[in-house]
Amino acid sequence: MNDPLKAASQMGDIDFLYKLIQMEPFLLEHTDLIPFVDTPLHIAAAAGHASFATEIMRLKPSFAWKLNPYGLSPMHLALQNKHYRMVQRFVYIDKDLVRVKGREGLTPLHVVTQAGKTDLIVKFLSACPGSIEDVTVQSETALHIAVRYQQFQALEVLLGWLQRTCHKHAPKQEKRVLNWEDEAGNTILHISVLQGFPQAVRLLIDTKIDLNVKNLEGLTALDIVEMHQTHPYSAEIRDMIVTAGALHGFSLSAAAPCEQELRSKITFNERVAICATRLRRRISNDTRNALLVVAILFATSTYDAALNPPGGVYQSDSSSTASYKRTGLRPASNSHGDRVQENLGKVVMKIQTFFWFWSFNTCSFYLSILMICLLMPRGRISVIVTSPLILFSGCYVFSMLVISPSVKCTIATVALPCMLMLFYCWGTSVYIRLAKKLRNYGNQHEDKSRFSGGNRW
Template sequence: MSTSSNMDERIERMNQAAQHGNIDAFYIIIQKDVKLLKHIDKLPFVNTPLHIAAYAGHIPFAMELMRLMASFSRKLNPDGFSPIHLALQNGHGELVCRLLEIDGELFRVKGREGITPLHYVAATECHLDRLEKFLEFCPHSIEAVTIRNENALHMALKYDKLEAFRLLVRWLQKNWSQNSILWESKVLNWQDENGNTPFHIAAVRRLLLYSGVNTFAKNSEGKTAGDILAQKNQIENREIKVMLRRVGALRAPSLPKVTFYARNLWCMFSSLEKTRMHCIGEWTQISDDRRNMLLVVATLLMTVTYQGVLSPPGELWQDDYLPEPNTTLPAIRKFNSSAPIPNEAGTPIDLRNFPFWVFLSLNSLTFMLSYSTILLLIPKQRPGLALV
């Protein structure tokens, strides 16, 4: 019993050191019990010294603990919050950035109800000036969902945080080089536990429409965004209805009937689209160094193949060529009408018996493959928002 009492006393003293950010006091306690941090780490739910330092905003103390016991950063306290959650809640944005510099994946750590730090920022609009920087540390946090299957866009719209929603969508538009082709298709059309996409929520709350959203999507009740709006007051939502009609949003009964053949055709195209998105995802996940190397190779191949058409091997006969005396074109064709006209302007001089059409086909194929590779590797931009 006394051993347990001594342990609790040392933990309390360490928590006090964390509360004041006193690193010297921290090491005095460690000298008396070198296994104290490991003992705390074994507890499933606990307010670690890092939780307390993050809550108080003591950056040096938090950095020292991250160096000694980084596993504390992913632990949840009895309230279901990680240290980075507590830092955000108490306005310590600089501390959040310092933690993310050490481990960017902390921005997708799930707390109570599966809420990540990104969900919290989207729902409260705290630290919006640092949102883009946070996402740079952990871009894949945009895919995380809560226990209600809500992503950050759902959270922003659910709590009427339009500015947070705008920033998230702009970030999706700008960051095409890091898997955001998949993000736009997946995140914007993601359905929560009720089958509502961000479009359903945005339409009801009169916030915005986005060109990348499926306007025909139905929720679990079989309703489109148009159906949800129709349940509201007619006068209040007249403007929204005009906007929905402009982008082609229909009510469920108005959707075109799908025949058996059309349904099979749609399934086939859906499968092809998933395959295409997977292939694009593989391309977009490569490292920047490898991307740059492939761009250089593809550009060189384009240059060589383009030049090959202008100046093929052996070059071309020019239009100032004069045939030999007593040789006329009709005379050549008299004996062999299918024979090619020798030395005609624009024909290759010498490809060493290699058919010119084979060279031209392979050269064109290489040019198109190089061009397609460059299109896949270069970041793209697409238009998007239609704000109300």
């Protein structure tokens, strides 16, 4: 960079900058061609000239992502020189600058976490929530840095952010970030124990962190704290994690390797779950929505048939009922009247005909309910929808019990939904176990790739 441009950047003189551009229109382009250089934006950020830096960012946005020969971006230099108002202006112009990686992979979020600047941590996370997943070259997240430098308030802010986010993948993100391992296989709990940081350990116990995960040396948090018993807080930390359920590494049952499981024979339960999983994944969203509509129509139609069966049900004699209410005298009983009174609310059709009606209608109803359960998305929303469906099925059972003239049909009406409920619970448990295995097989590399973060260039 030529001396006049450097002088203009150090003074923050916008008028002088444009005079130089008038004399040499490609002045900024020449600087942009150099891979590692102190651009005018770097110099202005270090000097704290916010207006000049904003003008340079408007003219050459790529300067904000460049690193100087020391591996620092303009955002890093502004933080280094404590020009925090300028840092906020950078984030306002381009929120993704929170994820620019400087020397050793440190992002601005890592830098402010190391310094304990909780107000900037909040602003960075609000502007760019994904920055909490960025890692350094040592594979450390911002939480690792907060624990390593014992910035307890910064750790509280980061954990509070993780626990309060409500986007689609928030639960998975929270668990993934909390249990992320650095290059030595240490989670933030391992580091808290190594640092003798009881406040952090107490805070982490109440989260979704895995207390018994092993690092690359095969040590759990309990193993580490017992290896460092000379530390003044070791006894307190040990009592906390033991009470929370921490175990020694040697006492944990070794999980079967994936290769051994894949080489084993497929069980019947796994075949059922695999078929169901493949079927669900072959169905497109449009097809699933159409099938849900059809299943709901079948369920409502069959339920309506239970409320209004063909031929109707036996009704009471309205004139006799009115006379009884008016006079208080019970009508004379006879065999025909007793039979009618006994059949009140029962279907008019013959028992054999009712049996066929009950069979077809009940099978259609419960198949529709099962189809709705299978087509619904998995997760909490499935539980929310399944509960009303169970109550809806109970209403169908009571309706059939009222109109059924046969004891056999009455028993079958109660037994069939119980069998279907057991079948559905069994299928769901098998599906969940298979889904966990699939995540263990395939999601490890996917989770690693989510923590790439980073530079655009």
